[in-house]
Amino acid sequence: MNLWSRLMCSCRRRSPWIFHMNSGSCNGCDIELVASLTPRYDAEQLGVRLEGSPRHADILCITGPVTRNSVHAIETVYGQVCSPKAVVAIGSCPATTNVFIDSRVLDGPLNRHIPVDVFVPGCPPRPDAILQGIAKAAEILAERGSRPLVNEENQQ
Amino acid sequence: MSYKIPMGPYHPALEEPYKLDMICDGETVSDAKLHIGFNFRGIEHLAETRNYIQVIALMERVCGICSNIHTLTLCQAMEKLTGIEPPLRALYIRVVMAELERLHSHVLWAGIAAKLMGFKTMFMTCFALREKVMDVLQAISGNRVNYSMNRIGGVNRDIEDPLALLSMVEELEREMVHTIIPIFTTSTTATLRCAGIGILTNEKAISCGVVGPTARASGVPQDLRRAAPYAAYSEMEFDVPVEKAGDVRARLLVRALEIMQSCRILRQALTKMPSGEFNTGDGKIVFSTGTATSRVEAPRGEVVYSVSWKENSRNPARVHVRTPTFQNMPAIRWMVIGARLADTPLIQASIDPCYSCTDR
Numbered sequence: 001m002n003l004w005s006r007l008m009c010s011c012r013r014r015s016p017w018i019f020h021m022n023s024g025s026c027n028g029c030d031i032e033l034v035a036s037l038t039p040r041y042d043a044e045q046l047g048v049r050l051e052g053s054p055r056h057a058d059i060l061c062i063t064g065p066v067t068r069n070s071v072h073a074i075e076t077v078y079g080q081v082c083s084p085k086a087v088v089a090i091g092s093c094p095a096t097t098n099v100f101i102d103s104r105v106l107d108g109p110l111n112r113h114i115p116v117d118v119f120v121p122g123c124p125p126r127p128d129a130i131l132q133g134i135a136k137a138a139e140i141l142a143e144r145g146s147r148p149l150v151n152e153e154n155q156q
Numbered sequence: 157m158s159y160k161i162p163m164g165p166y167h168p169a170l171e172e173p174y175k176l177d178m179i180c181d182g183e184t185v186s187d188a189k190l191h192i193g194f195n196f197r198g199i200e201h202l203a204e205t206r207n208y209i210q211v212i213a214l215m216e217r218v219c220g221i222c223s224n225i226h227t228l229t230l231c232q233a234m235e236k237l238t239g240i241e242p243p244l245r246a247l248y249i250r251v252v253m254a255e256l257e258r259l260h261s262h263v264l265w266a267g268i269a270a271k272l273m274g275f276k277t278m279f280m281t282c283f284a285l286r287e288k289v290m291d292v293l294q295a296i297s298g299n300r301v302n303y304s305m306n307r308i309g310g311v312n313r314d315i316e317d318p319l320a321l322l323s324m325v326e327e328l329e330r331e332m333v334h335t336i337i338p339i340f341t342t343s344t345t346a347t348l349r350c351a352g353i354g355i356l357t358n359e360k361a362i363s364c365g366v367v368g369p370t371a372r373a374s375g376v377p378q379d380l381r382r383a384a385p386y387a388a389y390s391e392m393e394f395d396v397p398v399e400k401a402g403d404v405r406a407r408l409l410v411r412a413l414e415i416m417q418s419c420r421i422l423r424q425a426l427t428k429m430p431s432g433e434f435n436t437g438d439g440k441i442v443f444s445t446g447t448a449t450s451r452v453e454a455p456r457g458e459v460v461y462s463v464s465w466k467e468n469s470r471n472p473a474r475v476h477v478r479t480p481t482f483q484n485m486p487a488i489r490w491m492v493i494g495a496r497l498a499d500t501p502l503i504q505a506s507i508d509p510c511y512s513c514t515d516r
């Protein structure tokens with residue numbers, strides 16, 4: 001690994017920018033994600049920043065049980081995040097569709113549509129758990145970024 | 157020349173997915189259309205397939221911000237159908253939970269409003285303070301968001317030492333009085349940014365049938381805690397703050413004053429809490445055929461549940477929910493007409509919309 005890619009690797013691990021997307025969640029997880037950015041939990045100490053555009057983000061955080069209405073948007077947004085990227089599914093909803101299981105308007109769970117790297121279970125998970133999930137995704141991101149580009153393209 | 161600016165449904169400025177189409181003349185908004193339904197999870201239909209215990213857990217997840225209010229309303233309706241009376245202590249605990257939830261919801265709203273004003277420091281301050289409210293909620297229920305406190309015939313957990321919580325509540329009140337309220341009521345940033353925008357006149361408020369703080373900020377003095385007391389509200393003393401101006405600043409003031417009233421109710425409920433059982437019933441629950449409705453004043457306004465049941469059935473025949481945002485949403489159109497484009501995010505946030513409740 002040359003110096004440049006080592007630097008990139010460390011940057012990705014230490015300063016992941018996240019984009020938050022709500023795919024029909026009950027707001028519980030969204031509020032906890034916002035809470036994890038605020039002074040008590042302070043995600044910025046890990047270099048985490050909430051970004052307004054998926055094109056600027058490294059990590060995609062998805063909450064909610066994936067309604068039919070949002071499937072297309074999820075795929076589009078996933079495509080807009082630049083590689084290397086990681087996906088964190090926050091809450092039990094994207095993992096299993098939670099209490100909404102059997103609903104006909106849902107098209108979950110999330111990993112049927114896009115590959116998910118980290119699941120943070122809980123309804124809703126505590127902000128500390130969300131932070132841990134993001135930190136884990138940052139490690140995955142750094143590792144993914146250090147692989148040569150060819151491999152990554154083959155993999156996709 | 158007028159042109160259309162679509163915003164959303166997945167837009168960085170929006171917490172939840174919905175779509176706002178604004179027709180603009182230059183910088184001025186001449187009309188607006190709101191599209192919702194991106195959060196539709198079919199909860200009302202799902203409720204018909206769940207039994208009376210599961211349905212409480214399901215309805216709690218209609219909304220993550222006012223989760224306690226939804227179960228409270230549902231349990232009240234189901235109590236009417238089963239004829240079970242919750243004991244007095246349970247009613248007091250319900251009041252404590254409802255007021256704590258109102259506190260955290262209003263502080264959260266203040267934070268989001270501050271963010272939309274571009275007042276980031278205030279956003280962080282509000283959220284830091286909200287964590288203190290969450291501490292109290294967590295001390296009582298063990299959870300931060302979905303508290304699962306209500307059940308048919310009472311509450312699931314007792315408040316073992318109400319007087320110990322009193323000191324936490326007093327500290328909260330002190331912080332509210334010293335930081336949040338002065339900033340929102342006297343700071344020039346907040347005043348200049350909010351005064352005179354998004355005006356909803358008294359007549360329009362009545363004809364749109366708006367509820368909650370939105371109505372009270374337009375001079376409609378309605379509050380279900382006063383007009384149709386539920387739980388133990390008939391034994392509490394409090395004022396209903398009303399403002400006449402109808403602009404965003406009035407909504408801000410109403411919520412700030414409500415925070416103070418919530419603290420006052422909390423103090424009374426914790427000191428006066430009677431001893432005794434906190435739930436009744438030996439687990440035998442028999443429903444009678446019929447429909448029961450229940451109304452509750454949520455942080456955003458009036459929530460109505462209408463629950464139908466058939467005898468000998470374990471599942472409800474129908475659970476219908478009407479949430480406050482559904483009532484307040486049409487008023488956004490009248491608020492934004494004539495407003496500047498840059499003000500619209502703040503104006504639409506000023507009704508404290510919750511689309512995940514509305515879509516269900």
Ligand code: SF4
Nearest residue numbers: 026028091092093123
């Ligand atoms: S996991 Fe729970 S809190 Fe999170 S969105 Fe789903 S229902 Fe809401």
